[in-house]
Amino acid sequence: MFPYQPQVHQYPYSNNQLMPHGYYNSPYSDGGWLWQQNTWASDESYRMHPQQRLCFVLVHGSWADAHFWDGIAEVLRRNGHVVYTPEYAGHGSDPNKNVTHAMITKSVVDFITKQDLCDIILVGHSFGGTVIQKVSEQVSDRIKRLVFWDAFVLKDGESLSDELPPQTKQAFEQLRASSKDDTIMLPFPLFRDLFVNTASLEEAESIYSGVAPEPAKPLFEKLNLKVFYALPTPKSYVYFYQDGVLPQGEGFGWNPHMSIRLGLFRLIVGDGDHMTDSRTRPAMVAQKLYEAGRD
Template identity: 40%
Template sequence: MSTYVLVHGAWHSGVEFESVAALLRADGHLVFTPTMKGNRPGDPKTTGLEDAIHSIVDFISENELDDVILVGHSYGGIVITGVADRMASRLRRLVYLSAFVANNGESLSDLVPPHYPDLLTSLGDGSVVLPFRIWREAYINDADLETAHRAYASLNPHPLNSFTDKLMVRTNPAMMTLPKSFINCTEDTALPHSFPLHPRLSEKLGLFRLVQTPGSHELCFSNPSRLAQAIVEAGRD
């Protein structure tokens, strides 16, 4: 069996991955769902990308984890690239789940359409939130309205700095020797299909395994069992 660390995306915490983790654990896998710095209760909303990366590095080190399949969802894709640059020897594979793939010197803000930051609502404390109408139509379009509301209520304000900070790595993803996978959720419209995560960003991984599955950007809420299956397919040797 395998060891998985599931790294959440923006506005999320590790709690939202627990339904998926439970299914993986039921199959005998060891699964962890840490919450990154910046999304924990009481964290300052001025937290930056390096803080988020180091919080996952510290989690893996403190729990003495090795041979880890590191899964990053959405914004978490940039984080796992940073983690891999700092501790590749403890990792077995990187899995990008509907995720951003950045090279050295790129930020998440560099990888989205220019008008996207204007869609977010600033709370004045360094954090931003996603309006429900965008969440409903673009992020969780495969769920019923009740599920969309319940999922939205679990989200938390996200530090804007982590979107604008540049990723600093010695090796770009395509040149990393770690095996890599990309899970493409085919109904994901969090980014326009004319400006997609896959293949526009996934090709920056170089050699990688593609796993495609039906579903939206937020498959962890709308169909955890389908997502668990996709993660296993992406993580296998």
């Protein structure tokens, strides 16, 4: 699927102890997305040196919750950034799976406005791309830059399911129809090959243990995105070469198929898959998000 061999870019860092504390505002202290707490320090390619101080709001994707960001957020905070990881409707500790895309969007908008956040770097991963598209329509004056990390950038009037390869869309429809609560639970073989393809089997099984059924409705809703496409907000796209969730070519893929829809945008690339690196190489991901968000 990826016939080329991308170069892995490495960045020399030095330790920075100027980390402000008390900025983690996610209300969720328990969950399945546990990260290896020594990974940020052991990833020697990404030892940190002083960076421009930014305020990140990180929005996760499907089959995840706010704990997806734990390792990445810790690295960013250690390097002096302010980081928020809001949870949204139908995910995390919320037992209600009967949610809409508008409800999910409202969760993030309400978080940003109640915290009175401004000049934020709003990051969306995967399905989170569709969320930050809609969030930005409502709080554009609070956003400094939008960052899409292997994220869906839907056209006006599209649903996420419209951008899936026919075989994947059919599988999702079948899984949805077989559920009792209109959710989609990924079978492990599908999750392993598409979402965590670079992981070891042990890593893949560990990540999968934290996966919960995903509300299906928001994945199939058509979104009105006319306002989004009129916004002048600066945008970036972070693309990982080995991400196998969408195939490259034949009218699919993350970059350039999705990214080019942003118009003028900054492209940052990395060598990783869809989910594994958030767990195993959070310092690398954090550096890519910083490069995407900095001035």
